[in-house]
Amino acid sequence: MKPAKAIASLPPIDDRIRDAVLDVTARLKDQPGALLPILHGVQNALGYVPEETIPLIARELNLSRADVHGVVTFYHYFRTHPAGQRIIYLCRAESCQSMGAAKLEQHVKQRLGVDFHQTTVDGTFTLEPVYCLGNCACSPAMMVDGQLKGRMTPESFDAWLLSEAK
Amino acid sequence: MSVTVYVPCDASAVSLGADAVAKAIECEAGSRNLDVHIVRNGSRGLYWLEPMVEVATPAGRVAYGPVQVTDVMGLFDADFLHGGVDVLKLGLTEEIPWLKSQQRLTFARVGVIDPRSLDDYLAHDGYRGLAAALKMEPAAIVQAVTDSGLRGRGGAAFPAGIKWKTCLDASADQKYIVCNADEGDSGTYSDRMIMEGDPFVLIEGMTIAGLAVGATRGYIYLRVEYPHAQRALQAAIDTAKARSYLGDNICGSGKAFHLEVRMGAGAYICGEETSLLESLEGKRGQVRFKPPLPAIQGLFGKPTVINNVITLATVSIILDRGPAFYRDYGTGKSRGTLPLQLAGNVKQPGLVERAFGLSLRELIEGYGGGTATGRPVRAVQVGGPLGAYIPASQLDTPIDYEAFAAIGGMVGHGGVVVFDDTVDMAAQARFAMEFCAIESCGKCTPCRIGSTRGVEVIDRIVAGDAAEKARNEVLLRDLCQTMVAGSLCALGGMAPFPVLSALDHFHEDFAREKQQEPS
Helix, strand or coil: CCCCCCCCCCCCCCHHHHHHHHHHHHHHCCCCCCHHHHHHHHHHHHCCCCHHHHHHHHHHHCCCHHHHHHHHHHCCCCCCCCCCCEEEEEECCHHHHCCCHHHHHHHHHHHHCCCCCEECCCCCEEEEEECCCCCHHHCCCEEECCEEECCCCHHHHHHHHHHHHC | CCEEEECCCCHHHHHCCHHHHHHHHHHHHHHCCCCEEEECCCCCCEHHHCCCEEEEECCEEEEECCCCHHHHHHHHHCCHHHCCCCCCEEEEHHHCHHHHCCCCCCCCCCCCCCCCCHHHHHHCCCCHHHHHHHCCCHHHHHHHHHHHCCECCCCCCCEHHHHHHHHHHCCCCCCEEEEEECCCCCCCCHHHHHHHHCHHHHHHHHHHHHHHHCCCEEEEEECCCCHHHHHHHHHHHHHHHHCCCCECCHHHCCCCEEEEEEECCCCHHHHCHHHHHHHHCCCCCCCCCCCCCCCCCCHHHCCEEEEEHHHHHHHHHHHHHCHHHHHCCEECCEECEEEEEEEECCCCCEEEEEECCCEHHHHHHHHCCCCCCCCCEEEEEECCCCCCEEEHHHCCCECCHHHHHHCCCCCCCCEEEEEECCCCHHHHHHHHHHHHHHHCCCCCHHHHHHHHHHHHHHHHHHHCCHHHHHHHHHHHHHHHHHHHHHCCCHHHHHCHHHHHHHHHHCCHHHHCCCCCCCC
16 A cells, blocks of 8 residues: 555544544554554444544555545445444355245345345344354354344244334 | 353354353352352354253263253252253263264364363363474474374365475564454354364464464454454453463463454455455455465565464364374375364254264264254255355265365365255355355456356346246356356355356256246
């Protein structure tokens, strides 16, 4: 990557977001290959990597905006727009397919009224596909807030949804 | 007297309610005024019996499973703390035939020990491999790995010793050990089990690798889908540092090795070694041209050994017991054991570590007990999403690298996904191309464009009449050939394998006339 030329001025950015980013970059920018850990840090702090943080991150790491934009958009996990309060990662890889993942996927989409990469109208859930959660001995699988669930069925999904609504 | 009860903290066991079971046992013991010490072990890998609870008795550990919260009171009533009889009782864990018939070398401690306890690790032969390595010259360590016949367990099966020798012979001011823990293949979870159930064995293996090639710094590149493994590794690294098994002066030897976990971000391609290195450097995970080999110019341009979790974790026992001990297992050029992962539509899924040479049928029918749905097995995908679909007629193929290559398949990372006779193989072929299109890094044209065209051509085959089907099948086979021969890495180069195997062995699924839409 080529170092960026000094940027005289950065686009306007919300103070809260700016502080969160600078807090992360101050901690992590000196380690080798710092960009991914920094993007994880920003997403952990803000829930996403806002577009307007890209010039700031680029400046802090002495990279071009294009470099940072390229990395953010390469990885499925990083998002440039806020998600719902909770993200449901539904596995659609082969092992889960062999145990009815397609049917489960259809049910979940219908139940939440969203397709993959979309958020429910009330802003509660975002649905994302994932290709393997390593729970292939207990397929089909899904993960919510780092909590893994196995042997999911349309019925157990509904039961889970109901328990979450309480 | 306190009774020790084991409840796995393995992510899969937790996905079936193990945390709640552990809590319920603690509460119930408290209310009955019984002294119970709960250890959160890894999983023994008998996943149809998870959450599997074990109780330490004078006769040995007694297993109960699958245990749900609602079973806990009944277990106490049956006096399970003293091995009492219950419908869930499985007997002595070590005597369960499914487990007893295995040859667990890499997985010797997984499910047995407390993964957070370094003392438990040491009490079960841990760090003996490192102790041996510290007394050896670097070249002798590399020679031991070469002599063991160990080949890369990530999928490519390249001899580990040769990779290490190349790195050892390269001279540089800094070298690196990188562990590929981006276990993205569907149907595989052995890396996850090791990292969660015996993280010190991986740390030990990487430290030995560092001594062998003269690397003082290591990275574990872990996929973001594995938060449980991340916590387990971080805790183990912190402990190892505090007890001088990592740091500037390992065990007082004056040798240094530093280790760090780095998280991926949901890109399957980063399991490819050069793209993983790009990602570790903070870049887009795009595949590099080879040469130069990573062993000569790898991470940050420095000589780097990059191996899979299982490969590195196995180095510990090779150094402890000697290369001959390991090499004596296995068959032909496939030496040692392979942790196979039974997954998908199978009655008894789980981790089966056996010497190479076991047949696929023995694995699926013997260990697996057939399909979970009770229907006949129709297809088996071995080696992840880039592995060929193997028809039921080829189940007698022995599991070794060469035998699988001979039938156009690959052992890969040892994942075995079973499908029953309801599977639509044209849909599976389409998915293989779709997955390749989603996960392609975009660097080479055959993979980036070919995968999308592949989806379209398969759609035309499925939807078309006989003439259209025939025309497009020629096109699809031609496209597959281009991808196999012209792609830069295994993603585009092997995604055609499941497609072609589906075409060759399950042609009827493509030949079906399209159902008329009801008017």
